[in-house]
Amino acid sequence: MPGRLELEFAPYAAPSRGVLVLFCEEGLKFGSVARRVLAPTGDLVKRAAAAERFKGKNGSALDLVVPAGLDASRLVVLGVGKARDLKVQDFVKLGGAAMGKIPPTASEATVIADLPAGAFKPERAADMALGVQLRAYAFERYKTKRNEEEKKAAKVRVKITVARVSAAEKAFAPRAAVADGVLIARDLVNEPANVLYPEEFARRAVGLRKLGVAVDVLDVKEMKKLGMNALLGVGQGSQHESRTVIMRWNGGKRGAVPVAFIGKGVCFDTGGISIKPAANMEDMKGDMAGAGCVVGLMHALAARKAKVNAVGAIGIVENMPDGRAQRPGDIVTTMSGQTIEIINTDAEGRLVLSDLLHYVNKRFKPRFMIDLATLTGAIVVALGQEYAGLFANDERLAERLIDVGKEIGERVWRMPLGPEYDKMIDSKFADMKNTGGRYGGAITAAQLLQRFVDKTPWAHLDIAGTAMGSPQNEINRSWGSGFGVRLLDRLVAEYYEK
Numbered sequence: 001m002p003g004r005l006e007l008e009f010a011p012y013a014a015p016s017r018g019v020l021v022l023f024c025e026e027g028l029k030f031g032s033v034a035r036r037v038l039a040p041t042g043d044l045v046k047r048a049a050a051a052e053r054f055k056g057k058n059g060s061a062l063d064l065v066v067p068a069g070l071d072a073s074r075l076v077v078l079g080v081g082k083a084r085d086l087k088v089q090d091f092v093k094l095g096g097a098a099m100g101k102i103p104p105t106a107s108e109a110t111v112i113a114d115l116p117a118g119a120f121k122p123e124r125a126a127d128m129a130l131g132v133q134l135r136a137y138a139f140e141r142y143k144t145k146r147n148e149e150e151k152k153a154a155k156v157r158v159k160i161t162v163a164r165v166s167a168a169e170k171a172f173a174p175r176a177a178v179a180d181g182v183l184i185a186r187d188l189v190n191e192p193a194n195v196l197y198p199e200e201f202a203r204r205a206v207g208l209r210k211l212g213v214a215v216d217v218l219d220v221k222e223m224k225k226l227g228m229n230a231l232l233g234v235g236q237g238s239q240h241e242s243r244t245v246i247m248r249w250n251g252g253k254r255g256a257v258p259v260a261f262i263g264k265g266v267c268f269d270t271g272g273i274s275i276k277p278a279a280n281m282e283d284m285k286g287d288m289a290g291a292g293c294v295v296g297l298m299h300a301l302a303a304r305k306a307k308v309n310a311v312g313a314i315g316i317v318e319n320m321p322d323g324r325a326q327r328p329g330d331i332v333t334t335m336s337g338q339t340i341e342i343i344n345t346d347a348e349g350r351l352v353l354s355d356l357l358h359y360v361n362k363r364f365k366p367r368f369m370i371d372l373a374t375l376t377g378a379i380v381v382a383l384g385q386e387y388a389g390l391f392a393n394d395e396r397l398a399e400r401l402i403d404v405g406k407e408i409g410e411r412v413w414r415m416p417l418g419p420e421y422d423k424m425i426d427s428k429f430a431d432m433k434n435t436g437g438r439y440g441g442a443i444t445a446a447q448l449l450q451r452f453v454d455k456t457p458w459a460h461l462d463i464a465g466t467a468m469g470s471p472q473n474e475i476n477r478s479w480g481s482g483f484g485v486r487l488l489d490r491l492v493a494e495y496y497e498k
Contacts, residue, residue, distance in 0.1 A: 005099075005136035006157040007129060009168045012119075013161060018108030020072035021098045023115055025083050026056045031114030033161075040069035045077060057081055058090075061101060072110070076101040083115045089409040091124045095131025096474035102156060111160045119163035126171035129160055133179040134475040139190040174304040178489050181300030182482035188292035189468055189480025193268035193285045198235070198316040201267060201288065202243040205295050205314065211302035218244040226359065227335040230351040233342070235317035237272060237325025244356065247298045247312035251305055252498060258309035259496055260366035261298075261488060262356045264349040264373035265291030265316035272319045272345030273327050286468030286480060287349070290372035291316060293467070293484035300489045307497040313360050315352040319345070331430045335359055336452055339430035347435040349375045350448050357452040367496070368397055368457040371449065372484050373464075378441030379415075380465040387413040388466045388483065391446035394457035400495055401459060401487070410487040412461060421447045 014020075014037045022034045028049055030038065038045060044067060049055070054062040058081030067075040078097055080086060086094075095111075102109045113120035113128060120128065136156075162168045188196065188204070196204075202217045209215050220241050223232055228244070235242035248258070266287040270276060276284070291314035298312040326332070330342045332351070336358040340351065353371050360369060379389040388405075390412040392398035398414055405411045421443050424436030432451065436444030446460050466483040470476070 004138070004155050005133060006155055007132060008157070008159055009125070009129070009165045009172070010159045010161050011165060012112065012114070012163065014071070015108075015110035016071045018072060018110060019074045019076060019102050019106050020070065021076045021078065021101065021109060021111040023078050023080050023094065023112075024056045025116055026079065026081055028056050029116045031116050031118065033112055033114045033119070037112065041067055042069065044068055045075075054079070059097070061097070063101065074103070074106075080115065083117055088127055088407060091127035092131040092134075092409070093474040095128035096135035097131075098128070099132045099135035099158065100474065102158070106156055108157045109159070111158065113160055113162050122162070122164055122167035122171045125160060125162045125168045126175050129172050130175040130179055131475050132158055132160070133176065134182060135477065137183050137186060137476075137478055139187065139478055139480070177303035178300045178486055180303060181296035181489065182485045184299050185289070185292040185296030185482035185485050186478050186480040188295065189286045189289045189482070190478065191285070193318070196285075196288070197240040197267050198243045198265070198318060199240060201265060201291070201316045202245050205245045205247065208247055208295070208298055208302065211299065212249070213298055213302045214248040214250070216246045218246070227333070228355040228359070229332045230334045230340060231315050231317065231355040233326045233330070233332045234266070234272070234319050234348040234351050237322035238318035238320040240267070240318050242315070242317040245314050245316065247295070249298055249302045249306070249308070249310045251301065251307050252309040256309050257367045258311045258364055259492065260311040260313065260360050260364060260369045261294045262353060262360055262369060262371040263291035263294035263312070263314040264288065264352055264371070264375065265314045266349060266352065267316060267318045269319045269346070269348065270321055272325050272348065273321050274345040275321055276346060283469060287374050288316065289374050289463060289467035289480065289483070292480070293372050293463070293482070293488070296482060296485040297488050300485060301492065306492060308492055310492070311360060311364050311366060313356050315356045317352060319348045334452070338432070338451065341427040341430040341433040343433045343435045347445070349373045350434060350445050353449055354452045357449060361453060361456050366456065368394065368459070369453060370459045370461065370488065372461045374467055375462045376442040376445050376464055379462040382415075382442060383413055383465060385465040385470050387411045389413060389415050389442055389462035390459060391415050391417055391443070391462070392459040393417065393450060393453065394459070397457050397459050400491060404490045404494060405487055408486050408490050410466070410483055412487070415443060415446070417443065417446060417450060
């Protein structure tokens with residue numbers, strides 16, 4: 001398990017030490033196992049609940065230190081409201097909430113997975129374990145000063161007690177693979193740009209080979225030969241050479257048409273010659289979150305041996321101002337042959353994706369293409385940080401993404417496309433320009449991308465508000481959220497595996 005967490009399933013039993021976590025419904029109603037465990041405490045919980053006005057509502061918690069009658073050092077009671085109303089994502093959140101109540105100094109915790117209606121089903125216990133794993137993540141590798149107490153608390157063993165251990169373990173295995181994919185994406189987004197530059201990013205993606213993923217890395221010479229001038233133009237001002245990485249997982253039938261995922265990987269975005277203001281520019285280390293998601297997703301699919309053929313493609317560049325950097329007014333010829341006039345060098349992600357979309361479409365002829373990118377600040381203005389922007393040329397693909405997003409809690413909101421917006425990016429000197437001005441910025445960016453997908457079903461996810469610096473919640477306390485890994489893995493699992 002990553003980070004400080006050691007997670008296991010075990011039969012129901014009262015803990016002999018550490019933190020004990022129980023669940024109750026509204027009205028302070030406990031399951032039979034929890035009632036047995038609490039029997040030695042008498043009416044302690046009832047009196048504490050009355051004092052704290054705790055009634056067991058969803059999201060509420062009661063915390064007792066050194067509870068009389070128990071060997072546990074701390075008792076935490078989490079309210080679930082009405083258990084019959086709980087959905088899959090609620091169980092994931094419960095796991096995150098439980099992990100969040102375990103103090104950093106604790107070395108052991110026991111979570112009893114039962115409610116008044118009975119034991120958690122194995123799948124719901126596995127969902128809860130997923131929440132525990134996601135919440136436990138912390139990016140602390142560059143913190144060198146820790147006191148002795150913090151060092152001792154480097155690991156915490158969380159035991160989830162269930163009625164059917166082997167069934168819970170079996171249900172958790174694919175979820176653990178997805179969780180690891182999310183954490184990989186978070187790690188990549190959180191890394192500073194002096195560590196994670198294009199060549200290093202490509203090297204880490206190559207590590208997927210150990211799971212059976214075929215990985216090809218295209219260098220500058222190979223990309224020039226292919227005509228990827230839009231992608232290369234973004235990175236030409238950097239001392240770090242650009243890379244394209246193609247990842248293939250062949251878990252489906254031989255020869256079956258693959259699904260494809262494409263990620264923007266700008267390891268650092270100064271804006272180039274159209275340089276950004278200094279305030280908050282440090283956040284631009286996360287401008288590769290789309291590519292990070294694709295790498296995490298490919299890990300998840302391979303680790304759980306998904307029965308699908310999938311392609312992941314990431315374009316990895318660094319957008320820097322330099323004597324060699326591209327300028328406003330430059331015109332680049334993309335791999336597709338279409339030309340783009342550069343109006344603003346800070347509208348660089350769409351240039352990277354234009355060549356990638358054409359390359360993937362031409363080479364693999366996929367069932368669909370979904371690209372992910374921290375593409376525009378405009379989408380954050382429109383949707384805030386609760387939804388990713390969804391643009392699509394295919395109704396069924398869009399509906400599936402919306403439904404899956406609601407199911408797992410990574411929500412997307414459909415945005416418009418239309419020929420009226422296309423006019424905003426028409427250029428006097430080239431086929432198009434790379435920005436349409438102030439209004440509808442997220443839409444005009446998507447309109448440009450649409451020109452490179454032909455008739456292939458396609459969706460564009462603008463994750464600028466959800467992938468980095470997103471609001472913290474029950475299952476994430478990290479700056480980089482790993483948004484998109486769970487969303488797209490579930491999309492594949494529900495609709496495209498055979």
